[in-house]
Amino acid sequence: MDAMKRVPVREQDPKERAANFKEVCLGYNEEEAVEEAKRCLQCKNARCMQGCPVSIDIPGFIKQVAERNFAEAARVIARSSALPAICGRVCPQETQCEGVCIRGIKGEPVSIGKLERFVADWSREHGIVPEKPETTNGKKVAVIGSGPAGLTCAGDLAKLGYEVTIFEALHEPGGVLTYGIPEFRLPKETVVRAEIENVKKLGVTIETDVVVGKSVTIDELMEEEGFQAVFIGSGAGLPKFMGIPGENANGVFSANEYLTRSNLMKAFRDDYDTPIAAGKKVAVVGGGNVAMDAARTALRLGADVHIVYRRSEAELPARAEEVHHAKEEGIVFDLLTNPVEILTDENGWVKGMVVRKMELGEPDASGRRRPVEVPGSDYTIDVDTVIMSLGTSPNPLISSTTEGLEVNRWRCIVADEHNGKTTKEGVYAGGDAVTGAATVILAMEAGKAGAKGIHQFLSGEEKE
Amino acid sequence: MFQITRSEKLADKIYLMEVKAPRVAHSCEPGEFVIVKMDEKGERIPLTICDFDREAGTVTIVIQTVGASTERMVERKAGEYFQDFVGPLGNPSDFIKEDIEELKGKRYLFVAGGLGTAPVYPQVKWFHDHGLEADVIVGAKTKDLVILEEEMKAVAGNLYITTDDGSYGRKGMVTEVIRDLVEKEGKHYDVCVAIGPMIMMKFVCLLTKELNIPTIVSMNPIMVDGTGMCGACRLTVGGQVKFACVDGPEFDGHQVNFDEAMKRQQMYKTEEGRAMLRQTEGDTHHGGCGHCGGEE
The missing domain is CATH 3.50.50.60 (FAD/NAD(P)-binding domain)
Structure with a gap:
């Protein structure tokens, strides 16, 4: 095995997973985890720990994994994090621990997130529970x-x-x-x-x-x-809306509503009462993780999905892995494109969306290049559902x-x-x-x- | 879990339930609502608060069966439970913050249509409890659909009942009664509160605008969480987008865009029916409704 490269993680096939709600990433098994853990250089002054917002002793737990002491690895993580199975799945590791991993200078950084996930899943499957303090202080x-x-x-x-x-x-x-x-x-x-x-x-x-x-x-x-x-x-x-004409049409949702119906209320399952207007042709407006989640949910509910984002690919705020997965599954990215109006039929339903082309100008306060409208570039895209994913307050x-x-x-x-x-x-x-x-x-x-x-x-x- | 302490059928498809929910009973006020989710698989259903007893810790709701979840909800009997009962949500009616002396100088007219009688009742009761008197119009399609008549009689000033078919009380729509009271019977009202089906509220507002009576309506659009999170309940009031759950549910009726709100109300009509179809037809349902994607 090439030490410069990570042990690849198994994933559900894109075509197959585009039609189901099962987990995309299947995670490491024991052998894969141990092999990946051995790639860790066990740096004394570990930069990955400084890159972790909750300062998990990353070399510490990885060392235990490499030595197959999985329960001990779980204890090391538990000292800093109560939610490792979650963090191993949703943290933006590429900008945190893995982003500063020394292994990453010449090759690929250690798959810290996938190892954390492995340890958490292993300890859950083996019934390891956190220890409760014996007495409370009454406060x-x-x-x-x-x-x-x-x-x-x-x-x-x-x-x-x-x-x-x-x-x-x-x-x-x-x-x-x-x-x-x-x-x-x-x-x-x-x-x-x-x-x-x-x-x-x-x-x-x-x-x-x-x-x-x-x-x-x-x-x-x-x-x-x-x-x-x-x-x-x-x-x-609280979800944000754009304030463009037609935004209160039937078939325009906040990403919050769309995702809440599907995730919390389980509208994607037939045995739950809450409905969801899945849509056949869906535009998701926005480029963050939530936009990717909404787009990939709509895809799984059977829609053709476009992401409409006003900047270019480099500025997409979503995690790289989410963008990669979305593309693999067949989501189309309409970049440098911004909605200006939602068109409705006589019953108040969405029948299309007018969008305008954008180009990148000077950097704005966020350091990202500001999108500027291209005059006379409006055109209409054929959609029946629009999901607004513009952030929340x-x-x-x-x-x-x-x-x-x-x-x-x-x-x-x-x-x-x-x-x-x-x-x-x-x-x-x-x-x-x-x-x-x-x-x-x-x-x-x-x-x-x-x-x-x-x-x-x-x-x-x-x-x- | 929240225990149902009383369950009663009021009329066809309309049921009253009293639920033990101490936190809600402790802090709710007229005008607010709750969300009820009967079990794991049920929808979150927004329902207006009809009455409450702070001492007993109970809240009374009135439910009309419109879809799969409400059909199942009303089958619950006293002694059984709802899994979730959350609230109060929304804002209390404006008048509860007003100075009582100032309120005494104002004539209020409450207009309740059908199920709207339930949320109007605690408001009229609040007036009664504060030594004030308000006139009330209750409208229903027919005699059997008039609900809470005795309760309302006990707290209202003048109570006018009207039915579309004339089977009880006056004959005709609530708007005809308003016009008669003001134009023929010489009544003067400073504020009208109208709660009922959107179409009724729309026509009441058209009339009260003509009669120059400021009018409050209570909007009951589609909602999911009821705390401002989903934006499903958004509506346009005075040209601005508002969320019924956190900005309302009561708004200046003369500013509400009812046509848009009514279109939005239709959004899941077929979808709700869809859930029920699936339940009643099971595997034999193959997307005949044309909306459920079951054609594959």
């Missing part, structure tokens, strides 16, 4: 939202002995892991539920169907229900009902990135609710920071 902490930030914060605090209750607005815990990321990328039953169960085994209670800000306020939780600190990890749930339900909680002009909660501290005493926040839409792993990092901040606050170690 109650409320966590709002059961997405990656909330689960991580809750898990860390439970390990420190706190009595943690997570309040979730939807009927299923998991946040974006449950409603947003599709089954074929992140299996719900075997991976998401299993890792949430592990967090519960640490002693965390999850109460679903509670919309904090409506069912109960933060002040009520603290004053009437005895919670001494609160962590807000409520995410960025935080929900104001909590900030508008909590006295003393400061938000910025994007309605993001103002919080210290090192400890999650907000402008309200005892209230901490992190994840998309603070930063606006970002990634699972960055939310987890913020959850860890919030747990640290709350622990300092409640154990009296806070220094100011």
Whole structure:
């Protein structure tokens, strides 16, 4: 085996998987994992660890894999992450741990993500459960939202002995892991539920169907229900629309709606009641991971799918692997193209979309070259469904009902990135609710920071 | 899990259920709604709150069967459970924030159409509980479909019932009653609150605009999460896009684009029927509806 090259990971055949919702990437088996682990150079000053938002001891766990001590590898990861089966699947490793791997200078970096996934899957399959602290310290902490930030914060605090209750607005815990990321990328039953169960085994209670800000306020939780600190990890749930004519037509959806119907409500399965207008010819507007997820979901529901994105391929914000998978499955990319109007029939249904060609101009504030309209380049594409995937912003339900909680002009909660501290005493926040839409792993990092901040606050170690 | 404490059929396809949901009962107000998901496979169904008892921790909802999930929901009996019951969602009616003395000087007219009687009831009751009196028009297709009459009688000022076929109360649409009250019977109203089918709310608004009566309507579009996440419930109000779940559900009726809202309401009509067809026809259903992609 060429040490410069990674052990390839097995995947479902693109043609086959385009018609099912089973996981695309099949992961490593023991032999493949051990072989890949041996490629790790065991750097003393490991750059991969610095590249990891939650600072997993990457050479440490890989060494255990190479020596076939899989249970020990799982323990090494568990010291830093409560959700390894999830992170191994959805982290943008190419810009984090793998992006700085020394192996990557001359050859391909070590497949850290796939190894993490292997260890997590192995330990789940072998019934390894996290150890619960023997006693609690009697201090109650409320966590709002059961997405990656909330689960991580809750898990860390439970390990420190706190009595943690997570309040979730939807009927299923998991946040974006449950409603947003599709089954074929992140299996719900075997991976998401299993890792949430592990967090519960640490002693965390999850109460679903509670919309904090409506069912109960933060002040009520603290004053009437005895919670001494609160962590807000409520995410960025409000979808954005373009504001172009025809956007309220039947057949125009936010990616959130489309994905929620399919992932959370399981509309893709015949035995569930929730419908989904799958569409025959679908345009997904946007170029992020969510756009790829929506496009690949529509494809699996039987549609011809185009991604319509106003910049060029180099600027696509989605993970490289998602773009690669989308192309393999037959999704067409209409790049440097921007919608200007959605056309409707007499009953209010989408019958086409007028788009305009774009070209790249000078770099904008994000450092990416700004797309500029090409005059007179409008043309109409034949679609019956349009999915808007333009990003999301935080929900104001909590900030508008909590006295003393400061938000910025994007309605993001103002919080210290090192400890999650907000402008309200005892209230901490992190994840998309603070930063606006970002990634699972960055939310987890913020959850860890919030747990640290709350622990300092409640154990009296806070220094100011 | 949320226990059903009372279940009762009010009329054809209309059922009343009282559910133990202490958090919702503790914080809900007139105008707000809940989302109910009966079991693992059910849809999330938005339903307006008809009544609540803070002490007992119960919330009353009224359900009309329109699709697979609601058909199954109403089969649940007292003592059984709904898996999920979340709320309150949306915003309370504006008047609950108003100064009581100022409210005393205003004449309110509530117009309830069919199932809309359920969300109108707690609002009228709120008026009654605060020593205020409001007139109420309840409209239904026919006598048997008039619901909550006794309850409404107990809290309303003047109660006018009208049926399309004249089988009970006055004969005709609610709009005819409004016109009669204002033009023939010399009534004056400062605010109208109209809740019912969209087509009714549209015509009430056309009339009250002509009569110069500010009108509040409660929109009940298609929703998934009910917390602002999906945007399925978006509608145009005064030229701006609003989400019924977090910006409403009550809006200035004279600003609502009803035609667009009614078109959007049709979006899943065939899809809901689709789910039911699948249930009743099972494997024998081969896409005859032309919408389910089952033709392959």
